[in-house]
Amino acid sequence: xxxxDYFTLLWHDYTLRTITMGTAVLGAICGMLxxxxxxxxxxxxxxxxxxxxxxxxxxxxxxxxxxxxxxLMLGALVAGLIGTFWIRGITSKTHLKSDTALGLILxxxxxxxxxxxxxxxxxxxxxxxxxxxYLFGQAATLVESDVFLMIGVTGVCLVIxxxxxxxxxIMLFDMDYTKTLGFNVRFIDTxxxxxxxxxxxLGLQTVGVVxxxxxxxxxxxxxxxxxxxLGVMVIVAAIIGALAGVFGxxxxxxxxxxxxxxxxxxxxxxxxxFSFIFSPGRGILFREIRFRKxxxxxxxxxxxxxxFGIAKTHENISHPHAIRILNNFHGFSKSSxxxxxxxxxxxxxxxxxxxxxxxxxxxxxxxxxxSNE
Amino acid sequence: xxxxxxxQVDDLTVAYNYKPVxxxxxxxxxxxxxxxxxxxxxxxxxxLIKSILGIIKPIAGSVSIFGKPYExxxxxxxxxxxxxxxxxxxxxxxADVVLMGTYGSLGWIKRPGQKEKKxxxxxxxxxxxxxxxxxxxxxxxxxxQQRIFLARALVQDASIYFMDEPFQGVDATxxxxxxxxxxxxRKAGKTLVVVHHDLQTVPEYFDWxxxxxxxxxxxxxxxxxxxxxxxxxxxxxxxxxxVNK
Numbered sequence: 001x002x003x004x005d006y007f008t009l010l011w012h013d014y015t016l017r018t019i020t021m022g023t024a025v026l027g028a029i030c031g032m033l034x035x036x037x038x039x040x041x042x043x044x045x046x047x048x049x050x051x052x053x054x055x056x057x058x059x060x061x062x063x064x065x066x067x068x069x070x071x072l073m074l075g076a077l078v079a080g081l082i083g084t085f086w087i088r089g090i091t092s093k094t095h096l097k098s099d100t101a102l103g104l105i106l107x108x109x110x111x112x113x114x115x116x117x118x119x120x121x122x123x124x125x126x127x128x129x130x131x132x133x134y135l136f137g138q139a140a141t142l143v144e145s146d147v148f149l150m151i152g153v154t155g156v157c158l159v160i161x162x163x164x165x166x167x168x169x170i171m172l173f174d175m176d177y178t179k180t181l182g183f184n185v186r187f188i189d190t191x192x193x194x195x196x197x198x199x200x201x202l203g204l205q206t207v208g209v210v211x212x213x214x215x216x217x218x219x220x221x222x223x224x225x226x227x228x229x230l231g232v233m234v235i236v237a238a239i240i241g242a243l244a245g246v247f248g249x250x251x252x253x254x255x256x257x258x259x260x261x262x263x264x265x266x267x268x269x270x271x272x273x274f275s276f277i278f279s280p281g282r283g284i285l286f287r288e289i290r291f292r293k294x295x296x297x298x299x300x301x302x303x304x305x306x307x308f309g310i311a312k313t314h315e316n317i318s319h320p321h322a323i324r325i326l327n328n329f330h331g332f333s334k335s336s337x338x339x340x341x342x343x344x345x346x347x348x349x350x351x352x353x354x355x356x357x358x359x360x361x362x363x364x365x366x367x368x369x370x371s372n373e
Numbered sequence: 374x375x376x377x378x379x380x381q382v383d384d385l386t387v388a389y390n391y392k393p394v395x396x397x398x399x400x401x402x403x404x405x406x407x408x409x410x411x412x413x414x415x416x417x418x419x420x421l422i423k424s425i426l427g428i429i430k431p432i433a434g435s436v437s438i439f440g441k442p443y444e445x446x447x448x449x450x451x452x453x454x455x456x457x458x459x460x461x462x463x464x465x466x467x468a469d470v471v472l473m474g475t476y477g478s479l480g481w482i483k484r485p486g487q488k489e490k491k492x493x494x495x496x497x498x499x500x501x502x503x504x505x506x507x508x509x510x511x512x513x514x515x516x517x518q519q520r521i522f523l524a525r526a527l528v529q530d531a532s533i534y535f536m537d538e539p540f541q542g543v544d545a546t547x548x549x550x551x552x553x554x555x556x557x558x559r560k561a562g563k564t565l566v567v568v569h570h571d572l573q574t575v576p577e578y579f580d581w582x583x584x585x586x587x588x589x590x591x592x593x594x595x596x597x598x599x600x601x602x603x604x605x606x607x608x609x610x611x612x613x614x615x616v617n618k
Contacts, residue, residue, distance in 0.1 A: 039463065163482055170473050174459045177525075180426045180452040181477030228464045228509040 001254045022142040023245030026203050029154040031219030031241025033199045035234045036192050038220040039172050048106040050200045050212035052083025054113025057134050073201050080197045083109050137208030139260035150202050157195050207261040218268035225279035244268035303332050308363035311355045320352035379404040379533055379564040385434030387424050394420045396588050407559040408581035409569040413608050416586040418568045422535045451531035453522050455538055461511050467521050468506040471496050474528030496524040516547035533564045552578050
C-alpha cells in the first residue's frame, strides 16, 4: 500500500481511521503538555514517569487477570503518580539532585516492571500474551473507546489550560514571585504534573514505555524554535505532535513490518531537526547567514572608513589612489573592492581607486556616528 | 519621620540543613525608609527577604506587615527577585513580564484587561523601557532585564518593596536610573528594603541600614550606625571604608 492509498483508505477503513485519530490526538495532547515540561526544565520527568508506569500495568493485570486496556491504564496511572511523588520526595528530602532522583526511580520501577512481566509470562495462563506490547507500543490495538478516552482527556486538559493559563505561565517563568502574589504554586504544579502523567499513560498503549518521552519533548522542542510566545508555542507543538502522529501512522501502515510507535517518534525527530536548522529566528542556518552577512558588512564599512581617511587628506575627494596602498589593511580584498564599486561607493580605474560622492557621504556618516558614541 | 512600623520581624530563625542560616532575627523597619541589608556572602540576606515573603518557611518566628500577619497583607508588598533566578529564554515579551505584576490583584482565573495592560505600559515608561515593550526578553541586556523586574514590582503599586540585589550586573547608567526610581518611591512614602553589596554607595543611596551575618548585628539610620565598628563586627575583619560622618 502506498501513502496515497493510505489517505484514500482513511475515509473508508474503520480501523485505519481509528488508529490515525488516536495517534493524532495523542500527538496533540503530548505536544501541548510537553511544552510545559520542557519550559520547566523537566524534560526527563516524562521518561521517568513512563518507565515508572510499567509495574503498574503488570500489577493491574495480576490483580484482575484481565487485559482490559482501561484497567491496565489505571494501574499505569497509579504507578506513574507514585513514581512522580517519590522523585519529588527524593529531591526535597535529600541532597540528591533531580537528575539522580529521576534516574533512580526510572531504573528501579522499570526493573521491577520487567521482573513482573517475566513472572507473568511464566504463568500457565493463556491470557498473558501481549502484555509486553506496552514496552514499545502497538497502535494497531487502538479501538474506538480508547480514542474517545483520549479525546475526552484532551478536552478536559484544554479547558484547564485555558482557565489557568495565566497561573501556569507565571509559575513556569518565576515560581518564587508567583508565591509572593499569593498563588498556591503547589496546586498549580500538581495540576500540570497530573496532566503530564495522564498524557503519558494514554500514550503507553500506542508508543510504549521506552519511547513515550520523545512524544512529549520532540514537538515542544521543535515548536520553541518558531516562536517567542508561550501561547503560540503550545499550539504549534500540538499541531506538530498531531502531524507526527498522522504521518507516522501513514508511513507505518503503508510499509510492511514497521511498527507505528517508533515511526511516529522518528517523524517527530525530523520535525525537530528541520526546526533546528531552518527556523528563521533561532535556526542554525539563518543565524550563520546573518552572522556572515554582518561580518562582511562591517568589513566593507571598515574598509570604506579607511579609504575615507586617505581621501580626506586631499582637497579633491575623488582624487585617485593606488590600490596597493590598501595592501596592508586587514579585511581588504579584491572582492570587497568590487562589492564597494557595486554599491557605488568607489570607482575603480586600472590600479587606482577613488571615492565617489555617495561613498564619501556614507563614510562621513559612519565616521560621525562612531565619534559621537 | 513616621514612627509607624512597616515591617516587624520577631525571633526569625531559618535553617536549610543543620546550621542555621538566620538566627533569632528581630527587626523593625519604620515606614518610609530606604533600607539596605548588607553583609558578607552567606550572611542570609536573600534568605531574610525570602522568609519574610513566605517563599522560605522559617523554623521559628513571626513576621507582621503594618501590624498584621504577612499573609493578610500580601497586596501591600512587592518583590523584585534576583535577575539570575529566572530563565530569560522563556518565550515571552517585556510587556508580558511586567503585566505579571497585576496577576496578584486579579486573583485566580481572571485575565488581565485594558486597565492592567495600561498599568503595565505606564510602569515600563517609568523605567524607561517603553520602546522595548514587544521585545523578546532574552534579547534584553542585563540592565534592561533588571528594569523589567523593577517595572513588574511597580505595577503592583505596593507600600513595601523588597529587592534582591537590584544593582547586580548593571552598568552605571542603569544603576543611577534605578536608584532615582527608588528615591522617588521613598518620597512617595513607600518603604524599601534592598539587599545591597556595594558598601561604598550605602551612605549615598540609603537612609537606613541593617547589618546582617546570620545574626542581626545592627539596624538603624545610616548616619548613626554605618561605621567601622559595625562593619568590622559584620565582616569579621577590620573593614575600613570612607564614611562621611
